[in-house]
Amino acid sequence: xxxxxxxxxxxxxxxxxxxxxxxxxxxxxxxxxxxxxxxxxxxxxxxxxxxxxxxxxxxxxxxxxxxxxxxxxxxxxxxxxxxxxxxxxxxxxxxxxxxxxxxxxxxxxxxxxxxxxxxxxxxxxxxxxxxxxxxxxxxxxxxxxxxxxxxxxxxxxxxxxxxxxxxxxxxxxxxxxxxxxxxxxxxxxxxxxxxxxxxxxxxxxxxxxxxxxxxxxxxxxxxxxxxxxxxxxxxxxxxxxxxxxxxxxxxxxxxxxxxxxxxxxxxxxxxxxxxxxxxxxxxxxxxxxxxxxxxxxxxxxxxxxxxxxxxxxxxxxxxxxxxxxxxxxxxxxxxxxxxxxxxxxxxxxxxxxxxxx
Numbered sequence: 362x363x364x365x366x367x368x369x370x371x372x373x374x375x376x377x378x379x380x381x382x383x384x385x386x387x388x389x390x391x392x393x394x395x396x397x398x399x400x401x402x403x404x405x406x407x408x409x410x411x412x413x414x415x416x417x418x419x420x421x422x423x424x425x426x427x428x429x430x431x432x433x434x435x436x437x438x439x440x441x442x443x444x445x446x447x448x449x450x451x452x453x454x455x456x457x458x459x460x461x462x463x464x465x466x467x468x469x470x471x472x473x474x475x476x477x478x479x480x481x482x483x484x485x486x487x488x489x490x491x492x493x494x495x496x497x498x499x500x501x502x503x504x505x506x507x508x509x510x511x512x513x514x515x516x517x518x519x520x521x522x523x524x525x526x527x528x529x530x531x532x533x534x535x536x537x538x539x540x541x542x543x544x545x546x547x548x549x550x551x552x553x554x555x556x557x558x559x560x561x562x563x564x565x566x567x568x569x570x571x572x573x574x575x576x577x578x579x580x581x582x583x584x585x586x587x588x589x590x591x592x593x594x595x596x597x598x599x600x601x602x603x604x605x606x607x608x609x610x611x612x613x614x615x616x617x618x619x620x621x622x623x624x625x626x627x628x629x630x631x632x633x634x635x636x637x638x639x640x641x642x643x644x645x646x647x648x649x650x651x652x653x654x655x656x657x658x659x660x661x662x663x664x665x666x667x668x669x670x671x672x673x674x675x676x677x678x679x680x681x682x683x684x685x686x687x688x689x690x691x692x693x694x695x696x697x698x699x700x701x702x703x704x705x706x707x708x709x710x711x712x713x714x715x716x717x718x
Contacts, residue, residue, distance in 0.1 A: 372419035379416045379452035384409030412438040414610040425587045427601035435610040478547035479556045486531040493527040496545045517545040537568035554586040640669040648703045649693030657691035
C-alpha cells in the first residue's frame with residue numbers, strides 16, 4: 362500500500378515496496394500464493410515471520426511522520442530499516458534521493474552519525490559521564506575538538522530545558538530528564554531527520570506529556586523532519602502531521618490526524634479511533650456549510666484549521682454562526698447544528714451515503 366501525497370521538494374525518505382522477513386527463508390519475499398496470508402498461518406506454513414509487508418510511503422521535509430500500531434505491527438522494524446540497522450529483505454529506501462540499500466559501510470556510518478539520528482526508548486546514557494559529556498559523546502566520536510563539542514553540547518542542553526544540570530550524572534536525573542539528555546545528544550549531531558522509536562513509552566504519564574510538548578516545541582522552533590514511532594494513538598494525534606497506521610506489517614491507512622479520525626479506511630481503523638473525541642481533532646473545514654446571503658459579511662471569524670471544540674466554544678459564546686475565513690475570504694459558515702453533527706459522527710456518514718448513491 363502506498364502512502365504519499367503532494368509536497369514541496371524531494372522527500373527526505375522515500376520507501377517503496379518494502380518487505381522484511383525473519384526466519385529460515387528470510388532472504389526472499391513469500392511467493393504470491395503466500396504473501397497475503399495472515400501472520401500466524403504464514404508462520405506455520407513457512408517458519409517465517411513477515412514484519413513489514415510491501416509498504417510504500419514518503420516522509421516530507423519538515424513534517425512529523427508518525428508510524429503507529431499495536432505490538433507486533435512492524436513499526437519498530439520499519440524505522441530500523443530506514444538506516445539499515447535491520448537489513449530489508451526487498452524494496453527500496455532513499456534519503457534525499459540517495460539509495461540507502463546501495464550504501465557501503467562508510468556511507469551508512471555517515472548516514473547514522475550525521476543525517477538520521479535515533480532516539481530510543483532506553484536512553485543508553487553513560488553512567489560515569491556528566492550530562493554535558495553524554496550529550497557531547499557523539500561529537501567526540503566524530504572527532505570534534507573538546508572545546509567545540511562542549512560548547513555545542515551546552516547549547517543543546519539549554520535547548521531541551523536542562524540548563525543548570527550539566528554536571529549531574531544520569532543517576533541523579535529523573536526519567537524525563539534522562540530522556541531529554543538522549544534527545545539533546547541526538548540534536549547535537551544536527552541531523553537532517555530525527556528517528557524516535559517509542560521514546561516515551563517507559564515514562565510516567567505526566568512526564569510523557571511534557572516530553573510530547575517538547576517534541577512539538579522543537580518541531581515548531583526548528584522545523585526539523587521527524588519520524589516518530591508509537592503504539593499510543595493519543596500521542597500520535599498530538600505530535601503527528603501525518604500518521605501511518607500499521608497492522609500485521611501492512612500499512613492500512615496514512616493521512617493527517619483529521620483524515621484518520623474523520624475518514625477511517627476500514628473497520629480496523631474505525632475501531633482504533635472509536636474513543637477519540639472527534640471535536641478535538643476535526644477542524645471546521647470539514648464541518649462548515651455554505652454561507653447564506655448576507656452571512657459572509659458579519660459575525661465572528663475562524664481559521665479553517667480551528668478545531669470543532671474551539672468553534673463550539675465561540676459559537677456558544679456569541680450565540681450565532683461563525684465565518685470560516687481563509688486568506689481574507691469567507692469560505693463557509695459553522696453553526697451549532699453542523700458542529701454537533703461532527704461530534705456525533707454524522708458528517709462522515711453523510712459522505713459515505715452520498716458516495717454510495
